[in-house]
Amino acid sequence: MxxxxxxxxxxxxxxxxxxxxxxxxxxxxxxxxxxxxxxxxxxxxxxxxxxxxxxxxxxxxxxxxxxxxxxxxxxxIGLVAQWWRAVWESGAGARLDGASALCAHGMTGFRAQVIDVSLPARNRHHAVDGVRPHRLRQPPPAAKVGIPRVSVEMGMIHAGQWAVSDRQAALVICLPMQQRMTSTARLSLAWRGIGRSARRPFLDAVIADVTDGAHSLGELDFARMVRRVGLPAPTRQAIRCGADGRVYLDVSWDDVGLVVEIDGGHHALALNPVDDALRQNDRVIAGERVLRIPVIGLRLAPDQFLMQIRRMYDALRITQ
Known part of the structure; x- marks a missing residue:
């Protein structure tokens, strides 16, 4: 029927x-x-x-x-109509890309200032107000249902490459992961297939952060960062006894009772905030001080977070 x-x-x-x-x-x-x-x-x-x-x-x-x-x-016309106009008017083979593709896939919390469209470099293209075209030798495949748009993973990567700042690049990588629009495996696979990127060092770090959390921040990297502000080398993966057995802390200075927990992107998902709160509360009850730092924060504002650690360390050392 x-x-x-x-x-x-x-x-x-x-x-x-x-x-x-x-x-x-x-x-x-x-x-x-x-x-x-x-x-x-x-x-x-x-x-x-x-x-x-x-x-x-x-x-x-x-x-x-x-x-x-x-x-x-x-x-x-509204945003959806603007997307269709951008695709129709830009040239044959055009599809939404970058942050615009992510928004069309359902990403929230971000509004692109221009509509990003990619199309084959060999095709004729036309300038459209409010649209930023990207002529690529081999544009990523487009969705066959609904408005033509690249996959979530390629949208994330291109949005990061085309972002106006590192902060914006980190945001368009983090939001789709937090909103469960893709998986760490799919994003990692797509990133490995990218040959050249003007923002590769930064995106390498951010994608590692959101797919591997605090483990992406190597021990030598963090030791070098804290040494820059005059702090002694901390203990990584220190073991404590919690209510449910042994727990592993990301970073600690046992001489002053300071713990730093470095939160990867996965910490905002599902019940992870509950587990994090329980672990942090256990450490505070045991007499330790706990600072939490998003791992992305160490990429975007390292000096501010490191100075917070330094001030807390100095304050605790005075009271010893």
Missing amino acids: QREQAEARHWSIRRPARTGVARRGTAAELATAHGGVVHRQELAECGIDSDGIRNEVAAGRWFKLGRHTVAIGSPE
Whole structure:
């Protein structure tokens, strides 16, 4: 029954729209799939030719937004319609990429200032207001359902490469992981396939951080960082006895009772915050001081976090 209804709807849309009322009804139904806009070719397939479009535009009911895009009802379009316009108007083979692809996949907490689109370098391309094109020799495959867009993993990598700052690059890598849009294995595999990247050292570190947590920060790396602010070398993976047995602390200075827990991206998922709180509370009850540092924070603001550790260490040493 549902299949018959879908087929009936399909053919009702595809029948030539001969009258103005039928034309407007058909266009409005087509536009619902694209946030309020429709492609000229799709209108033509339903019997709405250029004369019909011209008449509706002249009457102020439809609005041309480029060579291919027609807005139905209003020239003010939302984000979904802007994505479709960007893909249709940029050139053959265009697909959303970078942060725009991530938002189309459902990422929240970030709004791109421009719409990133990638397309084959050999194809003709067109400048579109608010759209940043990336002509690639071999663009990543595009989703076959819905708006053309690259995979979550390639969107993360490209968003990190094209970000305006390291802070923004870290954000667009962290958000999809925190929102469980992909897995650490899929992201790691996609990153290993990237040959060249202008931001490779930083992205190497950030992707390691979100896929491997505190373990990505090597012992020698952290020792070098704390030595820069005059702190002695700490103990890594110190063992304590907790309520549920032995626990391993990321970093500790046992001489003053200071513990530093370095939180990877996985610490925000599922029940990890509960486990972290229980472990931290146990250490405070035992008389130790605990500082928590997001591992990404050590990439983006190392001096500020290191000076916090130094101030706490000095304060505890005075009280000894």
